[in-house]
Each structure stands twice: as structure tokens, then as C-alpha cells.
Amino acid sequence: MTERTADTISGLFLIVLALVFGVAAQLLPGTIAKEFAGPSFMPTLLSIALAICGAGIVFQARSLPPANRMPGWFASDRAGAIRIAVVAGATAFYNFLLEPLGYLIVTFIFLTFLLWYLKVSWHINIAISLIATIGTYALFVIWLKVVLPMGLLEFYF
């Protein structure tokens, strides 16, 4: 992707975001008390400022040389893109399953899966997953008395 395209896309995105916030701010309820700057004052002002910045980015992008490529964008890095999607997906699943399955089960599965996916040998994988799961449980739940969801194992803890 060229710098010009990247800045145009991101600038337009900021304008759209500003519009959404700006419209939402107008729908906010007012107050009965006399206010010099009501609840919608700041969001409206900031939406306008953000839209101006977005427009500035789009405008500046037009003066960039069309051949300038964005650093860090490799068309051929499919493997990297898949790795990012898998790791982000695993993190999302972790968030989803933390409550129903419980910390111990979901953390062990999460670590084992990611270490397997990132090609760490099975011995090290199982050792790290077990030690990290039990170690963090001991540190946070037993020592620091943090309440973590136990899910399926709720009955035993």
C-alpha cells in the first residue's frame, strides 16, 4: 500500500468516526440546571476537531509522492497475517470462554494451543502451560486473593 492510500483511508475513517460521535452527542439528554457547557458540549467540540484533523490528513496525503510505499506493509507476508489472525482469534476465544469454562481450564488450553501453533516442542509446551496456569493461579488467587472465574470447576474451589 502507498502512503497516500493509507493516509487517505485512515483520514476518512477518522472523519466517519467523528461524524458518528458528533451525531450521538446531539442525542444526549440535556440538564434542567443552567449549564454553560452541557453534557454534549465537549463531545461535539471534539468531534469537530477530530473531523478537521481527519480532513487535514486526507488533504496532506494528496501532496505525498504517489510512489512512496508504507513501511511495514509486505504484500507477500501471508504467513504473518495468518499468525496475527490466529493469535488475535485465540485471545478473543479466551475472553469468551473465561467465564463459562473457568480460569484454570481455559488458560491451560489457551497456552497449549498457542505454544503448539507457534511450534514449541510438546515437552516444553506442556511444562510451560502447566507451570504458568498453576503459578498464576497460586499468585493471584491464593496469594493476592483476586477472584477469578472458576467455571466448570466452581464446585471444587
Next chain:
Amino acid sequence: MDIIQNVILGFSIALQPINLLYCFIGVLAGTLIGVLPGIGPVTGVAILIPITFGMDSITATIMLAGIYCGAMYGGSTTSILINVPGESASVMTAVDGYQMARQGRAGAALGMSAIGSFLGGTLSVIGLMLIAPPIAKLALSFGPPEYFALMLLGLATLTRLAGKSLYKGLGMGFLGMLIGTVGLDPVAGVQRFTFGRPDLLDGIGFVSVAMGLFALGEILINLEGSLKKSVYSEQIGSLLPTKSDWLACRWTIVRSTIIGFLIGSLPGAGATVSAFMAYAAEKKASKTPERFGNGAIEGVCAAETANNAATGGALVPLLTLGIPSSATVAILMGALMMYGLRPGPLLLTERPDFFWGVVTSMYIGNVLLLILNLPMIGVWIKILKVPYPVLIPIILLFISLGAYTVGGSYVDLWIMFVFGIVGYLMRKFDYPAAPLLLALVLGPIMEKNLKLALKMSQGSLVIFFERPITIILIALIAVSLLWPLMVARFSKGKKALELPVVDEM
């Protein structure tokens, strides 16, 4: 001699065995975080906040300050040995440090960076001790208009220093403030953009945002390309710098400490810009500037001294005005508020034990770092060799745990996740993350002070131009925004000083 009594009070607290122990754990964990590429001080402090739960507020803050100082120290090791800065403040260390390692002088580079860090760190703590009390005294007379103008100045310098494009820096600042409006209106108490969710009434937790933007975003970026790294494994050489190294660096340390402390205390500048400025100043002052970039020890010394001197400087606005000057300090501020403390001018008078205990512990932390780091270089090199595929899942686990335990709800886990994706995209599209985070912290305080100021003046903006301190602050805001234009006008044809993108401070 108030200050001597206060320092004695501070040492009596910092030298208590429990505080010494946690200071030691903090600097050790901080160095480890600094050594590991991919996690810097922001992430380090954020993921270790849950560990401080249940501790006394002084002990907890001593540990977090230790992590902060330690991470600055540790960052130099990776810069010198593998040319990969452990955090962005060490970028300038890598320039000459790695060249020195290639010339077989890695030991001298590591040694000088440790000594420079120690001197920069300790001298800046002394600066903090001297400068904080008068500023806090002055700040006691500040009302809402002064606070509003002060925060506006912070945001103005931040967006100026945050990257190449003014619009991108400013845009991220406004976006951060906009996100900061989620929750209850600070004066009227009306719900804004909460979708009826009670867990959003307090707003979007900035610790989760920081973990997402800086930690998850950084991990996702690291997953691109090759996951392999090579550690420079040639002979490290003697860790003690030679006599000529000392002679070359003696004024470098003085200059870089002053630059680091002053720039570090500016809101928005932080350690990265300090290191960059000190390096540029040293290159300018040198009789042989051509050596810079080819293994000049003054380059390593300048960058490391300045980024550690910035740690003391960065705490000045936090502890005296309640304004964070960098992303890491914003996280520290969040932690202090979680411990029930209110950073600001009253902290010094209401909790002198806290202020002086923490500040003197930073002095002890710097001594511990010097004693620890040089003999442990071998251990850090071994840790450097831990492969990314092993580190990534463990860091991910810690940030998820951190977001959940600090925020205390599932919403925070999702906020961390969403901002992780946003952080990744921001890196891809070349947007600075620090202005977003700082504006998120400053936005609600700024809005509250603006509304209170307008209440005082019955809605008139004239109040900002009637009070001497606000007039000075507004003039400074104008200068900070117009400065680049003036520099461009007066230095026609000369190459302007280009600042690095401040991603993590």
C-alpha cells in the same frame, strides 16, 4: 532545613526491610521487562499492577517505580547486543551501542550505559527532591482555569512531539479525549455513550486501553515477519570503561542529565525524546561528530543517561500537579488512584511519608540497579535467547489477567482486545499511540476544570485571559504550536531536527 528532615523521613521509610525487598523485586522485574524485546515500561508497569493489590500504597508504589527505572536500564542491553531496543527510549542507544559490540567493545558500552543510567537516574531524583516542593506550593494556588490551561499546554506539547504529522498527533489526542467522554458527565452527572452498561459509568479504563495499545498491539506487530532473533555472541569484553572513555563522557553525563530531566518533565516528551535530544546535543558538541553512528561511546552514554534522567523529571508534574507526562506515568497515576491516593499538590502536604518514601526509594533503586546489572549481564543475555514463540503466549496471559484483575470486569478484557487491534492498525498506518492514551487520562480532568471555570465566570471565556498564570500558560501553548513554523522559517535550507515517533514512553 526542611528538605534534610524530609529526606531522612524518606530514607527511614524506604529502608524498611519490606520496602527494600519490593524495591529490589521491582528493579529486577523492570530490568527483565526492559531486556525482553516487545514489552516496554508501559506494559511492564501495567501487567504488574495486579501484583501490588493488597500491599500498602507506599510499598506498592516503590515497586512500580522500581519497575519503571529498571525497564529504562534493561532496554540498553538488547539495544547493544542485538540492535533491537527493548523499549523506544533505547532506540538511540542502539545506534552506537551495537556498533561498539561489533567492534568487540560490547562490555564497555554496557558498562558505560549502566554508569550513565545510574548517574542520570540518581541526579534526576535529587532534582525531583529540590524542584517538587516549590512547584507543589505554587500549584496550591491554582484554580480550575489554571488547571485547564495547564492540561491544554500538556496536550499541545504532546501532540507536537508525538510524531512527524501534526494532524495525526492532534487527531489521536482528540480521539483519546473523545473516548474519555464515555461515562458520566463530570459536572452534570448525565450518562454519555454507555449503552446503559453500568460497568461503563466510570468511563473506559485506561489501564486496559494501555495494555491493548502497547502490549497486544506490539505482540501482533511482532508476529509479522520472522520470529527468529540472533544475539550477538562474540566476546563481551571488559565491562569497565577505559580512562579515555571516562574522559570522553564526563561532560556528556552532565549535559544529558540536565536535558533528560528537563525534557522528561515536559508533558508529552518523555524518555524517548530526551534520549534523542541528548544524543543530538552530544553530536553537535563533539569535535568529531563523524564518529557518531560508528561506535562513539558518548552516543551510548548520552542516550542512556538522558532516558534515565527523564524518569525523575517525569514524576515532577505527576506528584506536584497530578498531570502525567508520559504513558508510563499515566499508568502509575492510575495505580496511585487505585490505592486511594490523589496525585497533585496536596499529596506532598497530606502524605509526606508517601512522597519522600517513594522518591528516596528511587535513589536506592538506582544503586541496586548498578550493583545488580553489571554482574548479571550474563543472565540477561541468556534471557535474551528465550525464543519469541515461548514469550508471546505468556505475555498474552499476563495482559489478559492484568486487564481483568485491574478493571474487575469482562468489559475490560474486551476493551483491551479492541484496543489491541486498534494499536496494531495504528502502527500499520503510522499513528502515534501515546497521545491517545494521555488524552484519555487528561480529557475528563480537563473537561471538569473547563466546566468549573466557566461556572466561575458565568460562561465567559474572559476568565482565561484575566489571571496571570493562565495568560503565561496560554502564551506557552501558542509558542509550542507555532514553534515548528518559526523554526522552519528561520532555518531555510537547513535540515530540521526530526523527532522520532514516540510510541512508548
